Amino acid sequence: xxxxxxxxxxxxxxxxxxxxxxxxxxxxxxxxxxxxxxxxxxxxxxxxxxxxxxxxxxxxxxxxxxxxxxxxxxxxxxxxxxxxxxxxxxxxxxxxxxxxxxxxxxxxxxxxxxxxxxxxxxxxxxxxxxxxxxxxxxxxxxxxxxxxxxxxxxxxxxxxxxxxxxxxxxxxxxxxxxxxxxxxxxxxxxxxxxxxxxxxxxxxxxxxxxxxxxxxxxxxxxxxxxxxxxxxxxxxxxxxxxxxxxxxxxxxxxxxxxx
Amino acid sequence: xxxxxxxxxxxxxxxxxxxxxxxxxxxxxxxxxxxxxxxxxxxxxxxxxxxxxxxxxxxxxxxxxxxxxxxxxxxxxxxxxxxxxxxxxxxxxxxxxxxxxxxxxxxxxxxxxxxxxxxxxxxxxxxxxxxxxxxxxxxxxxxxxxxxxxxxxxxxxxxxxxxxxxxxxxxxxxxxxxxxxxxxxxxxxxxxxxxxxxxxxxxxxxxxxxxxxxxxxxxxxxxxxxxxxxxxxxxxxxxxxxxxxxxxxxxxxxxxxxxxxxxxxxxxxxxxxxxxxxxxxxxxxxxxxxxxxxxxxxxxxxxxxxxxxxxxxxxxxxxxxx
Ligand SMILES: Cc1cc2nc3c(=O)[nH]c(=O)nc-3n(C[C@H](O)[C@H](O)[C@H](O)COP(=O)(O)OP(=O)(O)OC[C@H]3O[C@@H](n4cnc5c(N)ncnc54)[C@H](O)[C@@H]3O)c2cc1C
Ligand SMILES: Nc1ncnc2c1ncn2[C@@H]1O[C@H](COP(=O)(O)O)[C@@H](O)[C@H]1O
Numbered sequence: 001x002x003x004x005x006x007x008x009x010x011x012x013x014x015x016x017x018x019x020x021x022x023x024x025x026x027x028x029x030x031x032x033x034x035x036x037x038x039x040x041x042x043x044x045x046x047x048x049x050x051x052x053x054x055x056x057x058x059x060x061x062x063x064x065x066x067x068x069x070x071x072x073x074x075x076x077x078x079x080x081x082x083x084x085x086x087x088x089x090x091x092x093x094x095x096x097x098x099x100x101x102x103x104x105x106x107x108x109x110x111x112x113x114x115x116x117x118x119x120x121x122x123x124x125x126x127x128x129x130x131x132x133x134x135x136x137x138x139x140x141x142x143x144x145x146x147x148x149x150x151x152x153x154x155x156x157x158x159x160x161x162x163x164x165x166x167x168x169x170x171x172x173x174x175x176x177x178x179x180x181x182x183x184x185x186x187x188x189x190x191x192x193x194x195x196x197x198x199x200x201x202x203x204x205x206x207x208x209x210x211x212x213x214x215x216x217x218x219x220x221x222x223x224x225x226x227x228x229x230x231x232x233x234x235x236x237x238x239x240x241x242x243x244x245x246x247x248x249x250x251x252x253x254x255x256x257x258x259x
Numbered sequence: 260x261x262x263x264x265x266x267x268x269x270x271x272x273x274x275x276x277x278x279x280x281x282x283x284x285x286x287x288x289x290x291x292x293x294x295x296x297x298x299x300x301x302x303x304x305x306x307x308x309x310x311x312x313x314x315x316x317x318x319x320x321x322x323x324x325x326x327x328x329x330x331x332x333x334x335x336x337x338x339x340x341x342x343x344x345x346x347x348x349x350x351x352x353x354x355x356x357x358x359x360x361x362x363x364x365x366x367x368x369x370x371x372x373x374x375x376x377x378x379x380x381x382x383x384x385x386x387x388x389x390x391x392x393x394x395x396x397x398x399x400x401x402x403x404x405x406x407x408x409x410x411x412x413x414x415x416x417x418x419x420x421x422x423x424x425x426x427x428x429x430x431x432x433x434x435x436x437x438x439x440x441x442x443x444x445x446x447x448x449x450x451x452x453x454x455x456x457x458x459x460x461x462x463x464x465x466x467x468x469x470x471x472x473x474x475x476x477x478x479x480x481x482x483x484x485x486x487x488x489x490x491x492x493x494x495x496x497x498x499x500x501x502x503x504x505x506x507x508x509x510x511x512x513x514x515x516x517x518x519x520x521x522x523x524x525x526x527x528x529x530x531x532x533x534x535x536x537x538x539x540x541x542x543x544x545x546x547x548x549x550x551x552x553x554x555x556x557x558x559x560x561x562x563x564x565x566x567x568x569x570x571x572x573x574x575x576x577x578x579x580x581x
Binding site: 132165173222246248 | 561
């Protein structure tokens with residue numbers, strides 16, 4: 001069984017984010033890392049391929065610069081190969097433009113299953129995977145908390161407002177996984193060394209037959225007009241607990257007539 | 260061409276239109292002259308409710324079996340648009356199914372989707388959607404550059420639902436084209452969690468616990484406090500991911516947006532993704548042992564202390580009251 005995993009490489013979320021003053025887009029310069037949300041997808045793919053008794057895990061990523069470190073992390077975890085689409089023309093792509101590029105790249109891997117995260121840490125539109133599925137003509141099951149393969153169908157426990165649903169769909173399919181769905185392995189030293197020799201194919205949009213006018217700033221159907229400060233919430237009273245602070249809470253709740 | 264006709268994809272749970280869909284109808288009324296609804300399932304059954312929130316018409320797909328809604332609803336809408344019935348904007352709630360429908364529709368109509376909107380306004384011929392970023396401290400205003408229909412996913416609780424007192428919506432049954440393999444995702448069984456007390460996104464009091472509780476067993480303190488205050492228990496993602504509580508308890512960007520009278524955060528640091536889901540609470544009480552925790556920056560009452568000391572005393576004091 002062959003699985004393709006969408007992995008986004010993002011600025012380290014631990015660092016304070018900033019917006020470009022002219023485009024108002026999130027600044028994505030400098031070093032990028034594997035989005036934590038996608039580490040779950042990589043882990044899930046590795047487990048499904050192991051359970052199937054064979055096959056390959058292909059990582060697929062799109063980035064305006066030719067960043068590879070996030071892909072190397074995924075390869076070190078055990079993925080077999082990676083496809084990186086990087087092209088200056090991709091800068092400013094919206095989710096639909098991103099999906100067009102990723103769908104074209106995924107086609108090359110000819111997967112039985114595509115896995116993505118429910119939403120990315122920095123963009124969190126949560127629509128890219130479904131857009132990819134529609135472009136590929138695949139069914140999609142989002143918000144998966146458990147995934148199993150049974151013959152030519154994928155069976156998913158899908159989170160809902162009030163519990164979960166059992167959902168099945170025919171393969172090939174797209175599944176999006178939520179954080180915490182599986183415990184993610186750490187790359188071993190051996191894995192890190194092996195990753196250096198694994199195939200990483202770098203493509204330009206022309207290699208995928210994609211026109212520059214349909215992606216990047218040129219193809220985006222949206223623009224940012226302004227960034228303004230939201231109404232700030234004032235911090236109130238902060239007190240150190242001296243053993244009696246609970247009484248302050250009681251008093252506050254009484255004032256609010258909650259009790 | 261200004262914005263005149265707006266479609267709202269209305270979701271139905273237990274036979275009723277969801278509150279977030281009623282919020283969208285309210286928003287749509289403020290935005291365009293004609294408001295119509297699209298319903299997955301039996302539109303006739305909710306025509307009165309939709310009408311009383313301003314929808315003049317409801318497009319009804321009829322029973323969809325157990326199909327996941329994304330593909331059939333998007334294909335039905337795309338078929339309407341393909342047939343010449345084109346709205347200026349299509350609003351959906353940022354929910355599980357809303358995102359699926361919007362993603363599918365975006366490709367079918369080759370239109371971008373603006374997601375996570377907390378407000379929409381008309382500007383000339385286009386729509387502007389507001390997005391809360393950096394924990395809700397900044398608002399990004401983004402607009403569509405191309406032609407409509409403009410597809411927007413709006414976060415629940417961004418608008419207050421207000422009835423308009425309109426007559427029942429006229430019902431039009433619409434065709435759902437066969438989508439073959441892409442439409443094969445089907446629900447085979449539903450599992451409901453047992454939950455008592457008010458719903459998390461409707462409760463007047465929400466008590467949420469985070470990693471600071473230390474271990475899963477201590478979450479019962481949060482449940483007890485919620486119960487004592489007739490509220491609902493919630494959680495940060497850290498403890499949802501850790502498996503202490505189900506995902507439906509999660510408050511924040513990926514979870515629920517709550518706007519209770521009182522929000523109590525126990526052992527929660529106040530990450531931007533958490534705050535964006537609870538910043539709209541009228542009053543916020545935070546208990547955290549780290550006085551530098553960001554949650555104190557938005558708390559009306561902050562207690563720098565150990566949850567294992569403060570919560571038991573608070574529970575004791577509330578015994579027999581409320
Ligand atoms: C794409 C994305 C989406 C996300 N969506 C959400 C979301 O919807 N909701 C959400 O909550 N998070 C979300 N997160 C995660 C978020 O970034 C934080 O990791 C999470 O909110 C942290 O949870 P926490 O506050 O419980 O844990 P921590 O950040 O670990 O904080 C624990 C706090 O407890 C305090 N503490 C420890 N011991 C005690 C004690 N004995 N008494 C009192 N205080 C104590 C500590 O001082 C600390 O401040 C998202 C992240 C990403 C990347
Ligand atoms: N540039 C990208 N490269 C690879 N995968 C991506 C990219 N953008 C989005 N994805 C995938 O789609 C998921 C949802 O992204 P988003 O729509 O931004 O919330 C991500 O978590 C990834 O799995």
